[in-house]
């Protein structure tokens with residue numbers, strides 16, 4: 788059986804990942820692929836419990852290392868019980884955030900450094916890296932304005948000071964420079980339809996190359 792395709796979406800809070808994930812899932816289904824959409828942290832019963840701890844505003848005193856380990860714990864569970872088996876079945880797995888979120892938020896945002904984040908996450912991802920990653924490129928201030936316009940209560944991470952979100956954004960830009968083959972920067976200042984056209988083009992090229 789063919790190995791599936793693993794696509795992840797990244798970006799600051801409010802960068803518009805959700806719309807693009809829905810458009811891509813529909814597109815791939817229409818092409819005849821079986822699609823699984825997931826989110827991090829979460830995506831498994833254990834992961835959803837970890838998510839509640841991570842996003843609970845009551846946990847204001849969580850230290851950065853605990854935070855890094857909990858994101859990695861949720862990820863390890865998702866990789867072993869969902870992502871790997873689904874890819875083995877030949878499915879297209881689309882994940883809202885993955886290891887790049889830990890590199891950007893904990894590595895750059897919290898200042899733990901990408902070396903430490905990789906040390907922990909090498910175990911969590913167990914060799915399972917995305918075939919392609921779309922970085923929704925919108926600066927932290929503009930993304931936060933979009934996030935606030937949507938309404939709803941901010942979670943523990945969203946409630947961080949703006950400088951934290953600015954470091955996260957700079958971190959993503961740096962990761963995109965480090966992994967140009969895997970991470971595609973997508974300018975999301977355009978309409979959702981235009982943004983999706985670019986994403987669709989990259990995905991089609993990848994499918995064509997791997998003849999799926």
Ligand code: TYD
Pocket residue numbers: 799800801826827828842858883884885886888889890892893942944945
């Ligand atoms: P979520 O509500 O899923 O945010 P979004 O809709 O923007 O993806 O909350 C996930 C939050 O956790 C988000 O603020 C980013 C953060 N995060 C990390 O800090 N590190 C990680 O490894 C992951 C996966 C998420």
